[in-house]
Amino acid sequence: MRSILKASVAALGFAALATGAVADGHGKKLSGDLRIISDMSNPAPRAVMEGLAKEFGEKHPDLNIDLEIVDREAWKTQIRNALTANAPDVVNWYAANRMGPYVNAGLFEDISDMYENGDLPGLDAVKGAMTLDGKQWGVPYTYYQWGMYYREDMFKELGLTEPTTFEEELANCQKIVDSGKKCYAIGTKFLWTAGGWFDYLNMRTNGFDFHMQLARGEVEWTDARVRETFANWRKIIDMGGYIDDHQSYSWQEALKFMTDGEAASYLIGNFAVAPMRDAGLSDDQIDFYQFPLIDASLPQGEDAPTDTFHIPANASNKDNARAFLQFVTSADVQTKINSGDALGQLPVNAASSVDADEFLEQGFAMLSGNAKGGVAQFFDRDFPAEMASVGMEGLQEFMVFPDNLDDILERLEDARQRIYK
Amino acid sequence: MTALPDPTSQPQRSWYKRNEIAVTPWLFLLPGMFFFAFYVIYPIFQSFWISFHEWDGLGEKVWVGTANYERLLGGDRKFETSFWNNLKWLFLYLLAIPAGLSIALLLNQKVRGIRLYKSLFFFPFVLSQVVVGLVFSWFYLPREGLLNAILAVVGAGPVNILGDPSTATYGIIAAGLWPQTAYCMILYLTGLNAVDPEQIEAARLDGAKGHRMLWHVVLPQLKPATFIAFVVTIIGALRSFDLISVMTNGGPFGSTRVLSFYMYEESLSEFGFRMGYGAAIAVVLFFIMLFFIVYFLWSMYQDERGGR
Amino acid sequence: MFPTPIEKTSRTWQLTYQGLLPIVLLIWLLPLIAVATFSIKPSADFTNGNYWGLPTSFELFTNYGKVFFESDMPRYMINSVLITVPTVIGAVALSSMTGFALGVYRFKGNLAIFFLFIAGNFVPFQILMVPVRDISVNLGLYDTKVGLVLFHIAFQTGFCTLFMRNFIKALPYELIEAARVEGIAEWRIFWFVVLPLMKPALAALSVLIFTFIWNDYFWAVVLTQGPDAQPVTAGITSFNSQYRAAYHLMSAGSIVAALPPVAMFFLMQKHFIAGLTLGAVK
Numbered sequence A: 001m002r003s004i005l006k007a008s009v010a011a012l013g014f015a016a017l018a019t020g021a022v023a024d025g026h027g028k029k030l031s032g033d034l035r036i037i038s039d040m041s042n043p044a045p046r047a048v049m050e051g052l053a054k055e056f057g058e059k060h061p062d063l064n065i066d067l068e069i070v071d072r073e074a075w076k077t078q079i080r081n082a083l084t085a086n087a088p089d090v091v092n093w094y095a096a097n098r099m100g101p102y103v104n105a106g107l108f109e110d111i112s113d114m115y116e117n118g119d120l121p122g123l124d125a126v127k128g129a130m131t132l133d134g135k136q137w138g139v140p141y142t143y144y145q146w147g148m149y150y151r152e153d154m155f156k157e158l159g160l161t162e163p164t165t166f167e168e169e170l171a172n173c174q175k176i177v178d179s180g181k182k183c184y185a186i187g188t189k190f191l192w193t194a195g196g197w198f199d200y201l202n203m204r205t206n207g208f209d210f211h212m213q214l215a216r217g218e219v220e221w222t223d224a225r226v227r228e229t230f231a232n233w234r235k236i237i238d239m240g241g242y243i244d245d246h247q248s249y250s251w252q253e254a255l256k257f258m259t260d261g262e263a264a265s266y267l268i269g270n271f272a273v274a275p276m277r278d279a280g281l282s283d284d285q286i287d288f289y290q291f292p293l294i295d296a297s298l299p300q301g302e303d304a305p306t307d308t309f310h311i312p313a314n315a316s317n318k319d320n321a322r323a324f325l326q327f328v329t330s331a332d333v334q335t336k337i338n339s340g341d342a343l344g345q346l347p348v349n350a351a352s353s354v355d356a357d358e359f360l361e362q363g364f365a366m367l368s369g370n371a372k373g374g375v376a377q378f379f380d381r382d383f384p385a386e387m388a389s390v391g392m393e394g395l396q397e398f399m400v401f402p403d404n405l406d407d408i409l410e411r412l413e414d415a416r417q418r419i420y421k
Numbered sequence B: 001m002t003a004l005p006d007p008t009s010q011p012q013r014s015w016y017k018r019n020e021i022a023v024t025p026w027l028f029l030l031p032g033m034f035f036f037a038f039y040v041i042y043p044i045f046q047s048f049w050i051s052f053h054e055w056d057g058l059g060e061k062v063w064v065g066t067a068n069y070e071r072l073l074g075g076d077r078k079f080e081t082s083f084w085n086n087l088k089w090l091f092l093y094l095l096a097i098p099a100g101l102s103i104a105l106l107l108n109q110k111v112r113g114i115r116l117y118k119s120l121f122f123f124p125f126v127l128s129q130v131v132v133g134l135v136f137s138w139f140y141l142p143r144e145g146l147l148n149a150i151l152a153v154v155g156a157g158p159v160n161i162l163g164d165p166s167t168a169t170y171g172i173i174a175a176g177l178w179p180q181t182a183y184c185m186i187l188y189l190t191g192l193n194a195v196d197p198e199q200i201e202a203a204r205l206d207g208a209k210g211h212r213m214l215w216h217v218v219l220p221q222l223k224p225a226t227f228i229a230f231v232v233t234i235i236g237a238l239r240s241f242d243l244i245s246v247m248t249n250g251g252p253f254g255s256t257r258v259l260s261f262y263m264y265e266e267s268l269s270e271f272g273f274r275m276g277y278g279a280a281i282a283v284v285l286f287f288i289m290l291f292f293i294v295y296f297l298w299s300m301y302q303d304e305r306g307g308r
Numbered sequence C: 001m002f003p004t005p006i007e008k009t010s011r012t013w014q015l016t017y018q019g020l021l022p023i024v025l026l027i028w029l030l031p032l033i034a035v036a037t038f039s040i041k042p043s044a045d046f047t048n049g050n051y052w053g054l055p056t057s058f059e060l061f062t063n064y065g066k067v068f069f070e071s072d073m074p075r076y077m078i079n080s081v082l083i084t085v086p087t088v089i090g091a092v093a094l095s096s097m098t099g100f101a102l103g104v105y106r107f108k109g110n111l112a113i114f115f116l117f118i119a120g121n122f123v124p125f126q127i128l129m130v131p132v133r134d135i136s137v138n139l140g141l142y143d144t145k146v147g148l149v150l151f152h153i154a155f156q157t158g159f160c161t162l163f164m165r166n167f168i169k170a171l172p173y174e175l176i177e178a179a180r181v182e183g184i185a186e187w188r189i190f191w192f193v194v195l196p197l198m199k200p201a202l203a204a205l206s207v208l209i210f211t212f213i214w215n216d217y218f219w220a221v222v223l224t225q226g227p228d229a230q231p232v233t234a235g236i237t238s239f240n241s242q243y244r245a246a247y248h249l250m251s252a253g254s255i256v257a258a259l260p261p262v263a264m265f266f267l268m269q270k271h272f273i274a275g276l277t278l279g280a281v282k
Helices: A002-015 A043-059 A072-084 A096-104 A112-116 A124-130 A152-158 A166-178 A192-206 A208-215 A224-238 A251-259 A270-278 A318-329 A331-337 A358-369 A385-400 A402-419 B009-050 B067-073 B077-093 B096-107 B114-126 B129-139 B146-153 B168-193 B197-205 B210-221 B223-239 B242-247 B259-267 B275-306 C011-028 C030-038 C043-047 C060-069 C073-104 C110-122 C125-138 C145-169 C173-181 C186-197 C199-214 C218-223 C232-242 C247-267 C269-276
Strands: A032-038 A063-069 A090-094 A139-143 A146-151 A182-185 A263-269 A286-289 A301-303 A306-310 A374-376
Touching (some): A032 A043, A043 A318, A043 A331, A072 A090, A072 C232, A090 A096, A090 A318, A139 A318, A146 A192, A152 A166, A152 A286, A182 A251, A192 A224, A192 A263, A208 A374, A224 A402, A251 A263, A251 A270, A286 A358, A318 A331, B009 C073, B009 C110, B009 C145, B009 C186, B067 B275, B077 B168, B077 B275, B096 B114, B096 B223, B096 C011, B114 C247, B114 C269, B146 C030, B168 C269, B197 B210, B210 B223, B223 B275, B275 C110, B275 C125, C043 C247, C060 C073, C073 C145, C073 C186, C073 C232, C110 C145, C125 C218, C145 C199, C173 C186, C199 C247, C218 C232, C247 C269
Parallel strands (some): A032 A063, A032 A090, A182 A263, A301 A374
Antiparallel strands (some): A090 A306, A139 A306, A146 A286
16 A cells, blocks of 8 residues: 555656646536535535535536535444445545445445546546555545644744754743643544544654554554554653643634644644634744654655545446546546635646645645655554544543553554454 | 115124224224334344344344353443443432422422423423533533633632543533433422322421421322332433433543443444444343333332222 | 422511522523523634623624524424424324223233333333334335334334323223213214313323424434434534534524424423323322
8 A cells, every 4th residue: 555655646746747638527418316425514625515516517407416415523423324225326435444344345336447447537646545455446536634733923932943853843842831832732522633643653653664564453552662652642741732621622623722822733634724714814824844753764654634435336326426526536626626715635636736825835745755654544544444443542542641551552452453353 | 885785794794883892992003003013112122133143234144142242241341331331320310300309399389480480490301412412511611611611710620521531421411410300390390289288287287397298298299200200210311322422422532431322333333333232232221221111010000900 | 388388488588589599590591591692602702712701792693594594404404393293193193092992992901012012112212223224224214204204103102102091091981981872983982082082182292292303313313314304403413513613603503403392392381291290190
């Protein structure tokens, strides 16, 4: 997976320079029904999804499109239900291992032929993230960098600069804590945000390859190297770096700490930029840096999760669904929906262009030039779904009660032995 | 029909007439019983059956014998947490009964506007548990919540009730007690209305007062109300799901799960439906409940025999 | 009367009592008052950390307008109505029949069937989840309002039968006997003699079932998904995810979702309480 992803990002960088051909459906007018269930429930993505459905409907006036937007967090427990009973024609999900349970259960439609027949031009580079068992099970529609978003104005006030090493990061944090603020906003109510911290700390402490070994279940959770990652994490916890009561907040609720100036930075994906701007932060007040180095000898690995569309195997309007997948991945639609004033993320089509947006440009440059270790999807997408669920619960517990580490690691190790059979 | 001259039809028509009293109840029962058997009785047995299988809800059920129960009772930590939380719910939820009685005693007066007071005290009960859950989770918010705003005034806090695994379950139960207390209150208000005034007066002449009067004279007369309050509170405690789902979703770190929530999680989880395991959890829950069901039915049966 | 009527107590205690009542009520409803206050605040109050101060502006119409015109809430509300009303009709119809059969006739198995209905009603309904979901999927009723309605009717029949049977049993039996002597057919006795007498029970039960079903959440999430079929209790979570951290809108949304049963209660209070407390007095 690693090499494919690495290659894919590199190829994206290269291909984006060329302007590709625009392909979009076959100009054939569709009719009948198209039922979409989307999890793009946050305000900006919601607007994008509604716009997509509307535009697709205008192209095909005889097509009856039914769009249901469901809560993104709730969707994680609903999707299997939706795929098995009364399946819609198109659903949202995530790339890589997170597709595994549904691919194995035969609930996602195999669309390898679309990639082979050239129905999806410009997607060759990202094909890897959609591949399991040598076949492709959906299309990506966006991906985004993770990293440290911070309050530039607060940093200036305290005389801080963007850190490149963990020591600098901790030193910065100490100064922030001393000034009576918190270093990091985070909301772990829905658990996965803690996975981001673990991904980065583990990739920087032990390297991308080790991280992937852990994801594949090849390393014990009680391994000394894993403990080292947690020891580094604990430094931040012990110095009071995180906001209090983060287990009670969603990431959106925790954002307020940063916009209020109570916390200086936020390790999060680029999707957080839109709500930060909505909350009134100007681009002079926010900036971005790559997660600093811990072991300088390790090439950096980065999280760049890919969000996807799939056709359920039980869908009833598969032809219309396929046309919709072509539509959302076409170069100009990709350019449009990922621009700074829409999703504010990176397009997956090689022929699309990255919006001239401070954060998108930085992220794109980072992923194509400075992620030599490899590009990971995210904790809950790289680890098998069940391991991720048990794991993230443990990570959240660790962030609140770091003293429980031994117990947590034993529990995760038990789970590992049960889950990877 | 009356035009039919055939005399043999005569006894046939009267068969229904003759058996009308015996047949009618069954005709009236049929639709209700069919629905109930199909959607309630049969599924109970089916759940037992499924609990001996491994089943993803789609393919073939694979017989695994008692393996689900062995895993459940053989040190599944999530199950243990859920089970203990269920017991906490059972016991603490019963506080609704004395609390309801207290409010009923407070409101059992005939002053101006008391009817409106009664309604306003009662109406949390008609709110959906989802809304109650949301209302209380905002009430408990660690910085923004009203609870901490009040605690700050008296110089205490701040507390993060739902974020701390040692208090989260209690916080949810407290939210559940709010509508449940209202329910018990209304039961007792109705009961107090029917308390025999002569007995009270007689006891008063004997010098009974306050809590002695309450304990020896009033409470015995409130027995039917107490019984119903007990039944609905126990059922409510064991069905608790909505509040947990809305307020903490089982967290933090799984500390607020109860059996009903855990079974839902396992049965319909993202990474694979474990219908068999879920059914096994439901069966355990059923057996806890069965203990009470038998008691309720037995009490009601005594009443029936005592009645007509 | 117990406790001692307030008018027979000392003047000071009378005044204390009158003063105490509103305070206790205020405390009792505090969480709700908090939410109601949230729902009329402007969003700026939340970004400025003004949670508990006076609202800087009065935004009732803006906030509730958003709920009604810029979200799926109206759809969810309509679904709730379309689920609740048929359930009420179905459950009340079925149970007045079963209640009639069990309350009027003596036959072998009467009590056993009656107790079966009660027992089924006491069951923790989670045990039905897996099979009922399976049945709904197989019948093609998953994620439809019909599927939810049918199940609700069936499950509520247990409680309703208990209620109706006890009510009918308390009716004067002589009326039925008199009708029989007249030679009136049994179904006509049900329709013309018993049913008119059951009006208070029908009203009480309808109000109760309306509230129970409107407030159901568990079955809504097990048997439906998305705005096509989900009632408002389930829909509110997706509304909240749309406006996460926007407390003023989430509060307004919850109040809207809670309104119909509250209105039903205040309008039909007498029936509601009569239904709820049946059996609390002997």
